[in-house]
Amino acid sequence: MEPLAPSFLPCFLVISLSLLLPYVRPTQPLARLIGAGLTAALLVRYLLWRALETLPSLTPDPLAIAGWVFFLLELLGSAAGLILLHVLSRSCDRSAEATAHPVEDFPGGAPLIDLLIPTYNEQSEILYRTIIGALSQDYPRFRVWVLDDGKRSWLADMCRELGAGYRIRGDNSHGKAGNMNAAFWWLMDQPEPPDAIGVLDADFVATPAFLRRAAALLHDPKVALVQTPQHFFNPDPIQLNLGAATLIPDEQRFFFDVILASKDAHGTAFSCGTSALVRASSLAGIGGFPTESVTEDLLMSIKLSGLGLRTVYLNEPLTAGLAPEGLQEYLTQRGRWCLGTMQIVRTPWGPWSRGPTPPLMRLHTLDTVLFWTMTPILRIICLVIPVLYWWTGLVVVQADLPGLVSNLGPYWLSCVIFLGWVSGGTNVPVLADAMSLLVARESLRASAIGLFGSRNQKFKVTAKGATRDRTVVQWDLVAVFMGLAGLTLGGIILRAVTGPIAGTPPDVEAMTLFWSLYNLVTLCVAALMCVEAPRYRKEERFATDEPVEITIGGQTYAGRMDNLSLVGCRVRFADLPLIELGAEITLYVPGVGTVPTQVRGLRARSCQLSFNPDSAQRAALVRKLFSGQYRKSVSTLNPLVFCAILWRRAFT
Known part of the structure; x- marks a missing residue:
């Protein structure tokens, strides 16, 4: 030896x-x-x-x-x-390019964008956030359309009250892609058709800068699609089950922070289904959203590459959505992605096909x-x-x-x-x-x-x-x-x-x-x-540190708000004023205004408050929480910290 x-x-x-x-x-x-x-x-x-x-x-x-x-x-x-x-071996950052090409400088001005929100069975709280975020874009020319394959009357009423467009179709064929196609071709027949189509999944809330930043990259006529990363405002099952949501990156961070930016450097970036913008003429050129695969997003970019057009990636946190809450939902999502990729293999645009797909796109599709x-x-x-x-x-x-x-x-x-x-x-x-x-x-x-x-x-x-109020073991x-x-x-x-x-x-x-x-x-x-921790909260809390004021019996007290959600917050005081559990008080929240609240919990130097906002204040809370300043994504992980997490999870 x-x-x-x-x-x-x-x-x-x-x-x-x-x-x-x-x-x-x-x-x-x-x-x-x-x-x-x-x-x-x-x-x-x-x-x-x-x-x-x-x-x-x-x-x-x-x-x-x-x-x-x-x-x-x-x-x-x-x-x-x-x-x-x-x-x-390469990477690309397009933030400076987006800054250098504001949409107001485009020939003819900012392109008209129709922002589509396809939905099927999501709850009203989820859709409310998404619609408010979509309507709050800092962009001069856009329209918002909720595409309801669930055909729910309450959602039609919500869209009418908030000012969003609402559309249904005759059947639910081809799922999400079919839903968007029905709206797309209808929009293209309107007196003022869109220049670009934006897509937001029903649980993704856009920051006000989403359309402005993404549309800036359409200055290049060869760019047909702009993809932005997916960030999440709740822990995914891996983070939650390991008991370290604030320490472990979500499962998709490596893909969105590293791999997709690298693919963009090679010209092989692809759409990921939500938080994206596609040029309307280019989409029409490939016959609309593809229906040959349940991952219409990836196939859309492959088809566009066959026309000599590009998908580019703007790696900025411009939207935030819900990660799958449970392990079964997580596995269902991954299974759908895998199924869609295999379906693409059997199309004329697959890695071994005779279609017009460029060689490098074929190679990087083979990687998937x-x-x-x-x-x-x-x-x-x-x-x-x-x-x-x-x-x-x-x-x-x-x-x-x-x-x-x-x-x-x-x-x-x-x-x-x-x-x-x-x-x-x-x-x-x-x-x-x-x-x-x-x-x-x-x-x-x-x-x-x-x-x-x-x-x-x-x-x-x-x-x-x-939500889940108990531990579930798979x-x-x-x-x-x-x-x-x-x-x-x-x-x-x-x-x-x-x-x-x-x-x-x-x-x-x-x-x-x-x-x-x-x-x-x-x-x-x-x-x-596989040991799934409980999820008690209907709304996620966001850590913060902001000055607030509460008013009790005509007397105003200054405090610091250290967490905030759509349904309540926690306020700390140097000296807690005389206050009783269940008391009705008012709270001034920056960017929202004076909100009626009720005391739900008391500790030595803090109190937990639940909100009772009116419709304007509720919308303002959504805009505040999803403005981008409360981003929760974890982007690094120290191996020693990871070892400590595993030890604690296994033995404590």
Whole structure:
């Protein structure tokens, strides 16, 4: 056996180079390109080592077949990794471009925008916020249309009272895309058709700057679509279930903060369904919103690229929406995204089609396809292989420990360090692997249906606005994760008691032990994500620190408001005035006015107040909360903080 110590040299070289990263911004093009290139080179080096030194002879022997099958799956997974590194080798920030092209300077003035809000079964509180935000745009020429596939009379009344347009259609064919198409073609037949179409999901509230900032990028006639990021004002299931909503980034931050900005730099950014703006003439040129896939947003950008038009990305927090409240809703949403991607594969615009899709868009679409298919397959296989070794002696990777450390070690380190650097810490290995396990079953099922099932799959709406007053455990998922963990741990204990498998090199035993321990941690984290914490509040609270005044019996007192929601707030006082539980008082809130309130809770130096606003004050509260100043998104995660979160969640 070769000495182990020299094999660590490539790992030490990678770590040494990483010491420079605190002094280099991930937005620096050359540094980013070098980091991606080095990581890709180390991946290719690892694959060459695997191909030349670790594969058994290709014979009918089951062990040889297993080794080759695993290597071929590794190759497919590595192809996805290489494409991702290519994507991340560049990035783009269009904020300065948007500032440099105000809509008032456009030839003919600001384009007329029709802002569409497709809806089906959302609650009135959700839609009220969205409509108020849409109507509060700081933009000279726009109209708001609520497209109601639920055909609800109360929503028609709400739109009439607030001043929004309201439309229904004869049937609900093609789901969201069909709903928007019915409105789009009707609008294009009006005496004053729109120049652009904005899209807001029913739970997304736009800041006043949304249309102005997004429309500025339409100054380039080649730009057909402007996408902005999705931020969320409630914790997603992962944040909530790990008990760290203010410390862990939401599950989509890596995609919106890093990946989509990188795709934009390559000209392959795509629409994400909401918080977007599309040029009306371009949309008409592709026949309206696509209906061949339940992810009409991605297919829309692909079709536009076939006409030589571009989707660009403005990475500014201009809207905020509701993340799925429960794990089942979360999985339903991911399954729909996966299904839609697979449906695109079967269209003339897929990555292997003969259609007009540009080569780079094909490549980056293939990246999405591999993400939904190969990632879950590899994650499952990587869990099963150590179990098979411990219980049966099956060895899939014939490698010694020095070779593994020398070849896999530097690539793995470089990948973790590079992804952590470009993402600001939002990509953490164990967390990312646990999330992929969480959606593995749903994505594999959706992939099979999308690739081989009927093309006429219905659009599944993600339920929003739910509350839950108790802990819910998703036992079907927990049973699978804990079962695999039990088999892994049981196998380790078996070998500790009975001794190593005869004829198995110690290197293989050590390699599989490390592999198994990593799997155990990942499985435990995935299981923790399946224990759903209660959601008691109907409205989210936003942290703040603002001066307010309360009036009690004609006497005014100054205080500080430290949290605020649409239904109430908490006020702190240096010296709490004489006040009783249930008392009716008035509160002056900056930007809203004097609001009647009732005391709902009392503490030593603070009181909890519930609002009783009139219609104007209620609308003002929405505009205040969703102005952008109360953004709740977490954009970084320290690995040590993440370890502390897991420890606390598991043992306290």
